[in-house]
Amino acid sequence: MKPTHSSTTQTKLITNVLLLAGLATSALLLYKYTTQRGETSNRTHKKLDDDNHNNSSSSPTKGNSHSTSAKDSSSSDTPKHSNKSPTSNNDEDARNSKSNTLSAEALISQLEALDKRGKALFREHKYMDAAEVYTEALDLIEVRMSNHSGHDADADDGYSNGTAKGRNNFYRQKVTLLNNRCAMYEKGGFSDLALIDCSSILDLEPSHSKARTRKLRILEGLRRHREALVEVCALQLKFMQENRDKLRLGIPVTPPVPQSKIEELMEEILPGEIEKMMAEIEKKYKSQERPMPSCHTIMQLLQSFSGFRSWMAQAARDGSLDALSEKLRSADLMDVDRVELLLKRGRRYAYHRKFTECKDDMEAAYKILESGGEELKNLLEGDTYARVLEWTGMCRHLTYDLKGAVKCYEACSDVEPTNAVILVKRAGIQMDSGKLEEALELFGIALGIDPSTVDALLHRANLHMLQEKPVEAKADLERCIELRPDHVFAHLRLATIYLALGDEASAKKSLDAAERIDPNSSEVHSYRGELLLAQGQMVEAKAEFDRAIECDGGNPTPYVNAALAVMNTPSAGGGPPDIHEAIRLLEKAIDIDPQFHSAYVHLGQLRLCMATNLIAAREVIALYDKGLDYCRTADEMKDILSMRILTVAQVDAASALKMETLNMQ
Numbered sequence: 319m320k321p322t323h324s325s326t327t328q329t330k331l332i333t334n335v336l337l338l339a340g341l342a343t344s345a346l347l348l349y350k351y352t353t354q355r356g357e358t359s360n361r362t363h364k365k366l367d368d369d370n371h372n373n374s375s376s377s378p379t380k381g382n383s384h385s386t387s388a389k390d391s392s393s394s395d396t397p398k399h400s401n402k403s404p405t406s407n408n409d410e411d412a413r414n415s416k417s418n419t420l421s422a423e424a425l426i427s428q429l430e431a432l433d434k435r436g437k438a439l440f441r442e443h444k445y446m447d448a449a450e451v452y453t454e455a456l457d458l459i460e461v462r463m464s465n466h467s468g469h470d471a472d473a474d475d476g477y478s479n480g481t482a483k484g485r486n487n488f489y490r491q492k493v494t495l496l497n498n499r500c501a502m503y504e505k506g507g508f509s510d511l512a513l514i515d516c517s518s519i520l521d522l523e524p525s526h527s528k529a530r531t532r533k534l535r536i537l538e539g540l541r542r543h544r545e546a547l548v549e550v551c552a553l554q555l556k557f558m559q560e561n562r563d564k565l566r567l568g569i570p571v572t573p574p575v576p577q578s579k580i581e582e583l584m585e586e587i588l589p590g591e592i593e594k595m596m597a598e599i600e601k602k603y604k605s606q607e608r609p610m611p612s613c614h615t616i617m618q619l620l621q622s623f624s625g626f627r628s629w630m631a632q633a634a635r636d637g638s639l640d641a642l643s644e645k646l647r648s649a650d651l652m653d654v655d656r657v658e659l660l661l662k663r664g665r666r667y668a669y670h671r672k673f674t675e676c677k678d679d680m681e682a683a684y685k686i687l688e689s690g691g692e693e694l695k696n697l698l699e700g701d702t703y704a705r706v707l708e709w710t711g712m713c714r715h716l717t718y719d720l721k722g723a724v725k726c727y728e729a730c731s732d733v734e735p736t737n738a739v740i741l742v743k744r745a746g747i748q749m750d751s752g753k754l755e756e757a758l759e760l761f762g763i764a765l766g767i768d769p770s771t772v773d774a775l776l777h778r779a780n781l782h783m784l785q786e787k788p789v790e791a792k793a794d795l796e797r798c799i800e801l802r803p804d805h806v807f808a809h810l811r812l813a814t815i816y817l818a819l820g821d822e823a824s825a826k827k828s829l830d831a832a833e834r835i836d837p838n839s840s841e842v843h844s845y846r847g848e849l850l851l852a853q854g855q856m857v858e859a860k861a862e863f864d865r866a867i868e869c870d871g872g873n874p875t876p877y878v879n880a881a882l883a884v885m886n887t888p889s890a891g892g893g894p895p896d897i898h899e900a901i902r903l904l905e906k907a908i909d910i911d912p913q914f915h916s917a918y919v920h921l922g923q924l925r926l927c928m929a930t931n932l933i934a935a936r937e938v939i940a941l942y943d944k945g946l947d948y949c950r951t952a953d954e955m956k957d958i959l960s961m962r963i964l965t966v967a968q969v970d971a972a973s974a975l976k977m978e979t980l981n982m983q
Contacts, residue, residue: 425462429455429491436498445506452499459492493523500532509536524975525556527574534575543586547963550575550583551971555980584960591959592952599949608717608950612911613671614872616716618841620668622807623773625739633669636662653690654697657683661706668709677713684710684726704733708740715747718950723747738764738771745774749781750951757781772798776808779815788815806832810845817849825849840870847879856887874914877907881920897924908945918945919957926965931979935969 432455439448500515513536519529534549553574561571610616620626636642642663646656664679683706687695695703711726727744734740741764748757761778764771775798782791792815798808809832816825826849832842847862860883866876881903885895904921907914922938922945929935942962949955972980 425458429458432458433495433498436502440502445502446508449499449502449506452495452502456492456495456499459488459495463488463492489522493519493526496522497526497529500529504532504536509540512536520974527553527556530556531574538583541586543583544963544967547580547583547587547967548970548974550579551964551967552974555968555971555975555977559977580964584963587963588956588960591963592955595946595949595955595959596952599947603718608719609913609948610673610677610716611913612872612874613673614870614874614911615913616673617671619716622776623739623742624802629665630669633662633665636666639663639666639670642666653686653694657686657694657698657706658702660686661702661709664709673713673716676709677717680706680710680713701734704730704737707733708743711743715743715750718750720747720751736767738767739773741767742771742773742777745781746777749777749784752951752953754781754785770801772802772805772808775801776805776811779808779811783811783815788818791815792819804835806836806839806842809835810841813845813849817852822849822853838869840866840873840876842866843869844873844876844879847876847883851879851883851886856883859883860887872910874907874911874917877903877910878914878917878920881907885924897928900924901928912944913948915945915949915954915958918942919961922958922961922965926968926980928981929979930981932969932972932977935965935972935980938965939969 432451436448436451436455439445439451496515496519500512500519503509503512503515513533516529516533516536519526520533523529530549530552534546534553537543537546537549557571557574558565564571642659645651646659646663651659660679660683664676664683667673667676667679687703687706707726707730711723711730714720714723714726724744724747727740727747730740731737731744741760745757745760745764748754748760758778758781761774761781764774765778775794779791779794779798782788782794792812795808795812795815798805799812802808809828813825813828813832816822816828829842829846829849832839833846836842843862843866847859847866850856850859850862860880863876863880863883866873867880881900884900884903885897887895889896901921901924904917904924907917908921911917918941922941925941926935926938929938939962942958942965945958946955946962949958968980972978
C-alpha cells in the first residue's frame with residue numbers, strides 16, 4: 319500500500335499552455351492541442367473524407383469515401399497490382415513500342431483520354447475497371463520516363479524527359495494517377511492494394527496529405543492502430559512545420575486531425591500494450607527479486623501507521639547493530655534465541671533505514687520458524703512470532719511479493735485475530751492487487767473490531783480517493799483527526815480532498831494545522847507549494863518546494879513540483895522558462911527515487927521538445943523504458959507507456975517525412 323505522494327497537481331502532464339512561452343511548435347502539441355477543439359473537430363472529420371473524383375487528372379481526387387471491408391488480395395477477384403495492364407505480352411510490347419514512339423503531345427492526349435475514361439467508370443461505380451484504366455496510364459508514363467531519361471526531341475513542350483520541367487510534369491502526373499488508382503482500390507474494397515499505392519505515393523512525395531489521410535483511414539479500418547497513429551503524427555508534424563510561425567505567436571489554427579482521434583487510437587492501443595508490458599515484467603521478476611522502493615517511500619508508509627513510534631522506541635532499546643550482530647555470531651545459539659535476535663536486528667536495521675538488511679533478517683527468522691514447526695513457535699516468548707510474521711509480510715509487500723505478503727499477514731491474523739492493524743495491512747495488499755472491494759471489506763472488519771482504529775480510517779480514505787469518492791474520503795479523514803488531532807498525514811490528505819473539491823480556503827486551513835504540528839515536514843511544504851501552484855502563484859510555490867527539499871532532500875515530490883513551477887514561470891524579460899533547470903530537477907528526482915513514475919513522464923516531454931535530432935528523440939524512448947522497468951502495476955505504467963507509444967509514433971512519423979528533428983523552432 320503505497321502512500322499517496324501528493325495531490326493531483328504532481329501527476330498532471332505538462333500541457334502546451336505551459337510550453338507556448340517558447341516551445342509552441344514542439345512535437346508535444348501532438349498530445350495536447352490548445353486550439354479550439356470543439357470547433358475544429360467537425361471540420362477535420364469532414365476533411366478526412368476527401369476522395370471526390372470530379373476534378374481533372376492533374377489534381378488529387380476528392381469526394382465522399384465509402385467504408386469498405388478489406389478483401390483478400392490473394393483471391394481470384396484481386397486485380398493484378400502493378401503498372402502493367404493485365405494484357406498479353408504481345409499487347410504489352412505493342413503498347414510499350416507505341417509509348418516509345420509517341421510524341422509528348424500525343425502521350426498527353428492519350429493520358430487525358432484514359433483519365434476521362436477512368437472518371438466515367440468511377441461515376442458508374444465500376445471501381446476496379448477504373449483502377450485498370452489508371453494502371454494503363456501509369457504504364458505509359460513509366461515506360462516514357464524510363465526510356466527517355468536522357469533527352470527528347472520535343473524538349474520545349476513541358477513534358478519532355480530531357481528537361482527538369484518535363485520530368486516534374488510526368489512525376490506529378492504519376493503521383494496523381496497513383497492517388498486516383500488508390501482511391502479506386504479503397505472504394506473497391508481492396509485495402510491491401512490501396513495501402514501499397516499509398517506507400518508508393520508517400521515514397522515519391524512524403525508530404526502528400528491526401529495519401530496519408532487515406533492510409534490512416536484504411537489502417538483504422540484494418541484495426542492496425544499503431545500504424546494509424548504514426549500517420550496521425552505525420553499529418554500533425556507536417557501541419558506544425560507549415561504553421562510554425564502562427565503556432566509560435568499563439569494564432570489559432572485548425573489541426574488536420576482532431577485531438578479526439580489521437581485519444582481514440584490510444585484507447586485501442588494502450589490496453590494491449592499494458593498487458594504485453596505486464597507480462598514481460600512478470601516474466602523478468604520470476605527469476606529475480608524486485609527492487610525496494612526508495613527510502614523516503616518506505617518511511618512514508620511506515621509512518622502512516624500509528625505504531626511507528628512504538629517499534630522505533632523498541633528498536634532503540636534492543637541494542638546496537640554491532641552488539642546484536644556479535645550475539646548472532648555465537649556458534650551454540652539455539653534457534654529460538656536466533657529468531658529473537660534476528661527480529662531485533664532486523665527492526666534495528668529499519669530504525670537506521672537499512673531496509674534491504676532488515677528484509678534479509680526477517681526472512682531468515684521466518685525460514686527458521688517454518689522449518690522448526692509448532693514446537694519452536696511455542697518456545698518463543700511474547701508476541702515474537704506475530705511480529706516476525708508482520709515484519710516479513712511488510713518486507714515482502716515492499717518488494718511486491720503480494721502472495722508472500724498475504725501468506726504472512728493471514729498467518730499473523732490467525733495468531734492475533736483481534737489485531738485491526740494487520741487487517742489494514744491485508745487491505746493494503748488487496749488495494750495494490752486492484753481488488754478494491756475486498757480491501758473495503760477488510761477495512762470494515764478492522765473498524766468493526768475497533769471503531770477508533772485511525773490507521774483503518776486513514777488508509778480507507780486513500781481507497782476512497784482511488785475510487786474518486788472525495789466525500790467518503792473526507793468523512794474518514796475528519797473522523798481520523800477527531801480521534802487523533804496531531805495526525806499530520808490526515809491533515810495533509812484532507813487538504814488534498816479540499817483542493818480536489820475546489821475549496822482552497824479549507825485546504826489552506828488543513829495545511830496550516832499540519833504545519834503547526836510539524837513545521838519541518840517536507841510533505842507539508844510540498845503540499846503547500848501545490849496549493850500555491852494551483853492558484854497560479856509560481857514564485858511562491860517554487861519557494862515552498864525549495865523549503866521542502868531543504869527539510870528532506872530524499873523526497874522526490876518537491877523536485878518534480880519545482881520543475882512544474884519553473885516551466886510555468888517566464889524567465890527575466892518575459893522570455894521562455896528555464897527548461898534546463900526543470901530538466902535538472904526532474905533528473906534529480908529520478909536519481910533520488912528511480913520508481914517515481916511521474917518524473918519520467920515530465921522529463922521525457924521536456925527532453926523530447928529539446929531534442930535537436932532523432933537520435934536524441936530515441937533517447938527519450940530509452941528513458942521511458944527505464945521508467946517502465948520499475949513499474950509494478952498497470953496504473954503505474956499507464957502514463958509512461960502512453961508517452962512512449964506517442965514518442966515512438968512521432969519518431970517514426972518524422973522518419974517517414976524525412977525530417978531530421980521534431981524540434982520546429
